[in-house]
Amino acid sequence: MPTFDGTDARILLALIKDSRQTVVAMAERLGLSRNTVQARMAALEKREVFLNFDHRVNTAALGYPLTAFISVHVQQQKLQQLGTALAAIPEVVEAHGLSGRADLLVRVVSKGAEDLFRVNGKILACEGVERTETSLAMNELVPFRLTPLLERELDK
Amino acid sequence: MPTFDGTDARILLALIKDSRQTVVAMAERLGLSRNTVQARMAALEKREVFLNFDHRVNTAALGYPLTAFISVHVQQQKLQQLGTALAAIPEVVEAHGLSGRADLLVRVVSKGAEDLFRVNGKILACEGVERTETSLAMNELVPFRLTPLLERELDK
DNA sequence: TGCTAGTCTGCGCATTATGCCTACTTTTGA
DNA sequence: TCAAAAGTAGGCATAATGCGCAGACTAGCA
Numbered sequence: 001m002p003t004f005d006g007t008d009a010r011i012l013l014a015l016i017k018d019s020r021q022t023v024v025a026m027a028e029r030l031g032l033s034r035n036t037v038q039a040r041m042a043a044l045e046k047r048e049v050f051l052n053f054d055h056r057v058n059t060a061a062l063g064y065p066l067t068a069f070i071s072v073h074v075q076q077q078k079l080q081q082l083g084t085a086l087a088a089i090p091e092v093v094e095a096h097g098l099s100g101r102a103d104l105l106v107r108v109v110s111k112g113a114e115d116l117f118r119v120n121g122k123i124l125a126c127e128g129v130e131r132t133e134t135s136l137a138m139n140e141l142v143p144f145r146l147t148p149l150l151e152r153e154l155d156k
Numbered sequence: 157m158p159t160f161d162g163t164d165a166r167i168l169l170a171l172i173k174d175s176r177q178t179v180v181a182m183a184e185r186l187g188l189s190r191n192t193v194q195a196r197m198a199a200l201e202k203r204e205v206f207l208n209f210d211h212r213v214n215t216a217a218l219g220y221p222l223t224a225f226i227s228v229h230v231q232q233q234k235l236q237q238l239g240t241a242l243a244a245i246p247e248v249v250e251a252h253g254l255s256g257r258a259d260l261l262v263r264v265v266s267k268g269a270e271d272l273f274r275v276n277g278k279i280l281a282c283e284g285v286e287r288t289e290t291s292l293a294m295n296e297l298v299p300f301r302l303t304p305l306l307e308r309e310l311d312k
Numbered sequence: 313t314g315c316t317a318g319t320c321t322g323c324g325c326a327t328t329a330t331g332c333c334t335a336c337t338t339t340t341g342a
Numbered sequence: 343t344c345a346a347a348a349g350t351a352g353g354c355a356t357a358a359t360g361c362g363c364a365g366a367c368t369a370g371c372a
Binding site (some may be wrong): 002012015016018025047048050051052053054055056057058059061062063064068069073075079082083086087089090091092094095096097098099100104105106107109113134135136137138139140141142143144145146147148149151152153 | 160168171172175195203204205206207208210211212213214215217218219220223224225237238239242244245246248249250251252253254255256257260261262263266291292293294295296297298299300301302303304305306307308309
Binding site (some may be wrong): 022033034036039 | 330
């Protein structure tokens, strides 16, 4: 049973505040015993609460300052192979199949405008792709965050 | 100058393989000295290559199995305040201002279909929002990954 | 009421990592 | 070619880790 309680939330929130802090530090900060925190962490890990480290890497700092979301309209039958075709493009960082009209939302990073144009071309060239619609991410209106969701669990 | 070389890439790739491995372990795995890895890590951190820990948390495991992308069309003048209005909705996990026609792309998580409907309503109720268009993420065609980009840096 | 299972606690122990230091060598680039 | 930057090697005190174990405290259940 993947139960998730307030203590787990507090541990995650502590990690968000400082991801490099040690288990002992968290234990005393949270008023828990070291063993508890350690056991909880192990449990969280086993329940796959932690995603790949990739997620924590800033693409801008890697030399890819531009992020774009590309809507891709495809012929439904070709969806499977399209997955591998898209995965072959390094700049494709993430792709979701969407409900609604049979299409995809592809997250792409690039070094600049021309580069983005080139990547878009690579996507268009994939078997099964009918058309694409590129939207450049201009700003982060709400930067990725889970703290509000976690704080909601605190009283449990 | 935010230079990023092959060694940095190797360090990040090692972290992606096992994010909990120690500095000494990485050093011997990569054939570098402990000091080098430590210095590199510090430099990466200073250059803000690492994002918040939030990014590594699996929302599904937290009890929010659904992810949706909501396109939000807004009156441009109201963009600023809309940022704070959206930030007040816990299920809004991320929001980008976009170029092109759809003004905002909002990433939302929810506990289920009804919940998603409710969240969409909250977004619609925000001052300045004209209409929204919800797409449910059905599958991860390409799960988030940066390894191809990093491997590209290896030979440098 | 008493049993059981699960969790949290507190403690100890050996091993290992960390942070910081100095000195020396290699690489880099102006 | 020379100077600056980066890497290597080693040491050292402190601290964290992984592990085990016994006891306390709940909660569910017959």
